[in-house]
Amino acid sequence: MKKLSLFLIMALCGLGLSAQGVLNVRINEVLVCNDNDIVDDYGECQSWIELFNTGYERVNIGGCYLGIRYADRFDAQGNKLVKKYYIPRNNPNTSIEPQGYRLFFCEGNDEKGTFYTNFTLEDAAVDMVILYNANGKDVISVFKFPAGYQPQPDEAWGILGNAEIESKLFPTFSRSERRQMTDDQYLDAVAAGLLYKPQPMQKNTPAATNEIGEVVPRHEVFRQHDPAGGVMAVTAMGVVFLALVAIFIVFKVFGKIMIGQTNRKEAKHKGESAVVTAKDTSYSGEEVAAIAMALRLYSEDLHVKESTVITINHVSRLYSPWSSKIHGITTVPEKKNR
Amino acid sequence: MMTFLEGGFGAFIGQNLQEFWGFTGFANATWGHLIMICVGLFFLYLGIKHKMEPMLLVPIGFGILIGNIPFHDGMQIGIYEEGSVLNYLYFGVKNGIYPPLIFLGIGAMTDFSALISNPKLMTIGAAAQLGIFGAYIAALAFGFTAAEAGAIGIIGGADGPTAIFLSSRLAPDMMGAIAIAAYSYMALVPVLQPWIMKLCTTKKERLIRMRPPRPISKSEKVMFPIIGLLLTCFLVPSGLPLLGMLFLGNLLKESGVTKRLATTAGGPLIDIVTILIGLTVGASTQATTFLTEKSLLVFAIGAASFIIATFGGVMFVKFLNLFLKEGNKINPLIGNAGVSAVPDSARVSQEIGLKYDKTNHLLMHAMGPNVAGVIGSAVAAGILLGFLG
Helix, strand or coil: CHHHHHHHHHHHHHHHHHHHHHHCEEEEEEECCCCCCCCCCCCCCCCEEEEEECCCCCEECCCCEEEEEEEEEECCCCCEEEEEEECCCCCHHHEECCCCEEEEECECCHHHCCCECCCECCCCCEEEEEEECCCCCCEEEEEECCCCCCCCCCCEEECCCHHHHHHCCCCCCCHHHHHHCCHHHHHHHHHHHCCCCCEECCCCCCCCCCCCCCCCCHHHHHHHHCCCCHHHHHHHHHHHHHHHHHHHHHHHHHHHHHHHHHHHHHHHHHCCCCCCCHHHHCCCHHHHHHHHHHHHHHHHHHHCCHHHCCCCCCCCCCCCCCCCHHHHCCCCCCCCCC | CHHHHHHHHHHHHHHHHHHHHHHCHHHHCCHHHHHHHHHHHHHHHHHHCCCCCHHHHHHHHHHHHHHCCCCCCCCCCCCCCCCCHHHHHHHHHHCCCHHHHHHHHHHHHCCCHHHHHCHHHHHHHHHCCHHHHHHHHHHHHCCCCHHHHHHHHHHHHCCHHHHHHHHHHHCHHHHHHHHHHHHHHHHCHHHHCHHHHHHHCCHHHHCCCCCCCCCCCHHHHHHHHHHHHHHHHHHCHHHHHHHHHHHHHHHHHHHCCCHHHHHHHHHHHHHHHHHHHHHHHHHCCCHHHHCCHHHHHHHHHHHHHHHHHHHHHHHHHHHHHCCCCCCCCCCHHHHHHHHCCCCHHHHHHHHHHHHHCCCCCCHHHHHHHHHHHHHHHHHHHHHHHHHHC
16 A cells, blocks of 8 residues: 555656646747748748747657637537647657747648648637647647737737746636636636736747847846945845754754753663753763773774784685586587488 | 978978977967966975875866866867867866765765754854855955856855855856865965964963763754755755755765765765866866966955955854853854864864863864854855855
8 A cells, every 4th residue: 555655646746747847838929920020941931939948947849739719710519619730749859948949830831840830820810829738638828819909010929027937827727617618718718817918029039038128147136236245245144144043943952852852761761760961971071082092992902903914715626617618618419320 | 192202201201290299288388388387286295295185186286287288279188178088077067066976975974963962053154154255245346247256255165166066157267266266275274274263362262161062862963964954955945956965965874774875975976076076177277267367366365265254253153152151152263163174174273272272172163163164155155156146
């Protein structure tokens, strides 16, 4: 039973770890109408979708689905129609490096390569871009255009707010809540609950961060606010003290408990009723040094001779099957005469 | 072939010899190389003749010689040339791999008993980190960036691996100078510290006898690395690589059930990493990158940081004594040990203490702040990395 529990815990931990990576990917920027923006490998201007790995581990999106939702078309269940593109697993480039980006061109022809989807964004009815997990059902990221959105030539929409990426807030619903929703309701609820909403970009930044302002290193910001270093010195010394004082307090208390415990044990052992204080059992430095020295001399005296004697006995072994040539040589096959 | 025939055999040989000469160290030598070779020889002299931190100064000194053999660029032999063997070994320094491994070994060799038996000594280890932040302020005043100042400041932590770890993250260009300064001053602890200790204390204070440490149970020894890790790393997670390995090494030692692992961590492993770190840090001091005005400033600020750290430790003990009862007072001569530099600074406490009272052995007591200094400097490095990294 214990082994089974351990196995289950480890399996759950493993599942948690493997699932976390893909959840870090988000649809970061979308350009619907590409007139003069970047060209693809075929020299053509295509609409594109940018995925961003917000995490600090490499993530493979191979096997996931990238999809779009049409506002004016419906499937058999009455939900808005979603067209999905399966991202092939056999391309190593689907693995996105930490804080890395991947572009997908949306020409509607997926025969051009892994990063070409089978749908196009240049359809006025497209109201949402969705990234699904490998099961094609669980949503990893949604990018919903606002109502009445009219694509402008070379104007990308993107997510801003890199500073808060690490605390990515993805709306989640319980299983029962999800069961009560239609697919449309679920997607709309997810889009409505997102912390970051798409907004028009001042400058298109395919395969790069959406933050176009110069990023000032943290140490420079620190210096600007604390040019002399006094705040840093006081704060950091305070933290060092806090850390070590915390250990001091814990071990002060712990030490007292241990002394009490030792004393009680000793008292019990000796059959005494009174608790023996630590002072009674302590030795002076000279006594400790003398005992240590005596022990050392004693141990050296014990081993001084043995450790320098090397005994080499001649081992005579006339025959051993391991070194026998008889067993090492392949026997010549006998020739049998008929 | 045509050139050979047209120019004749002599010309061919001459041309080859000329090319060969162009590749030799003599042809590529500069004054900088010669100066650095002299520095390397001086380190070897200190390490071998005077036995000053020989484990560190000998590999570093020899590394300086290796790093400053002049050669023609592009032969894939220099430490900064991609693909060279030295560059592969340097990877461990550049990416901060060796320092945590050294900390693992330090943890496996360190006995925290002195600290556990008298936990108030822990605060001395914190006070002595004043040198780090004093040096940080000084470096800022000299015009270094905040990241560079943080990397220079850590010299005051008197801990080579910590200095390498932090400088590789905050100021990789200055790592060679910082590491050399840190190790040099650690070796010079017996020269740098005594006069400050004498200056800051009275004769009466130097004669203070401390209570012998109480015996420590195995439970306390086992609990220390676990509690230490949780308390320090919850507060400063950026110190995790160093503190995590330090406490793991100590747990291997104290648990009593992983003796083989503790022996390896505190023996062969730390020896191997010490050789590699010493050699590569030494070799990283190529004259072209090392002999700069900045390096000189690093050395000057580094010396000041050691002085401030020692001052901070000693003065804090005096301050602490104001609140302690007679009989519980701490000898301020162990304040210097808070700067880390294990075990040299503790030895200095012992030697100075014996000078004034032949029977007053301070070594055992000084080991408390000494190992607290290791924890303190790792925490300080974590804070600097967290703020400036």
